[in-house]
Amino acid sequence: MTLTYDLHGPVDACETVLLSSGLGGSAGFWQPQIPALVEAGYRVIAYDQHGTGRSPGTLPLPYTITHMAQDVAEILDATGTARCHLAGHALGGLVGLQLALDAPDRIASLILVNAWSKPNPHSARCFDARLALLRACGPRAYVEAQPIFLYPAAWCAAHAERVQAEVEHAFSHFPGEATMRARIGALRAFDVDARLSEIAVPTLVAAAADDTLVPWTCSRRLADGLPNATLDCVPHGGHAHSVTEAEPFNRSLLSFLAGVTTRNEIAA
Template structure:
């Protein structure tokens, strides 16, 4: 079965388990580069994809657009890669997609990893998105992507990796999905609220957050850790919103330990 989405499959084709990785607002499969080698070395088959309307999966997004639409795209990728069941890891928006999948298609999810995600809106993140959308509307895409590292990375890490950060910004600008798509994606994540349904998610869940995340309060992860029936909460003191990138070794160790546990 084919798919209109761009995806890549890494690692052994005969692996006992598949890990499917879903990135945040940027939507790019390339976000997971710091995890690929560790997962493959541990024997996992890994699927990454560009989300609809981003990167190598160009599309005009429908209105209204919702996280449930993004979850259906994951099922499309799973079917195209002959993945009956997967360990799903999502960063921020990707974590929301994972929560939706665990509610809509629980038999397809063996374990769930939520990285700086949330189960309901909060006023601080809303303020951040308001500011980003104001930049996009008043100045344009270049200003929007130049501001992105402020929300992703701790200041000291961004300063120490200035060339890498600038390369990311330039790449994001060159592949910007367009203002309409970006607004539709942000509207979808801002409308997402499954907080009252967390108790219905019974798969094992790793909830990972960094306390210095400036975009999403770590207390959102604490909330999910308390409400999910089968959750493990891992809080890191530093690393920012993208702590799976800035503290990749520590994050990968936690991830592999979690994935090695038996799932129901």
């Protein structure tokens, strides 16, 4: 299995940030963040997850977040990266949590964007509805509904052409129903709530209070359960607030990373 990844920024940078996307799995989700990270001097790795985009392939069954964490470890090996700051959106945040448990020496810090530590009934209802739509109406209806869960309604209305272009791209690159069901099954089965105290790395927990897919209280639970976490909850921006509110998100991200680097230098 070969994963496609992109390297950005200086090859000799002291710090590497690996970006792990949500359910869509595409490296392109992080376009609002990559230039800011590179300008700040970080080496950046962004990748298409197994079964998505430029990384096609059949997923093992049952598929798990552990499989996805192993993929990240392989990318770190392939790029000669001993440790990274891992930023993960939703499912990508679960990948970061799992890797921090399985290989804590590979993680310098975590940035968890609208992520969670255990299943919740509201998100389960949303995924049930999305899967039912996929089964009954097919991929076109599934991807047309996707912006409803990602973005605030006002933002969608104000950026209608951009949103429709994203829908068309998602439809033309749809990974297939079996792959989508396996990926959703993996994230729905994820539960590390009882093990949060084992993850000691500095963590920024980023959430939007108006997220319609994942209640912001899931992020509060992460911040409460992780020993070294800071909660940054913004009032507006939706599930993909790193896109809709990119500038303030980037400021928070870079401030956190700078703080982690400073603490590491002092400790050394």
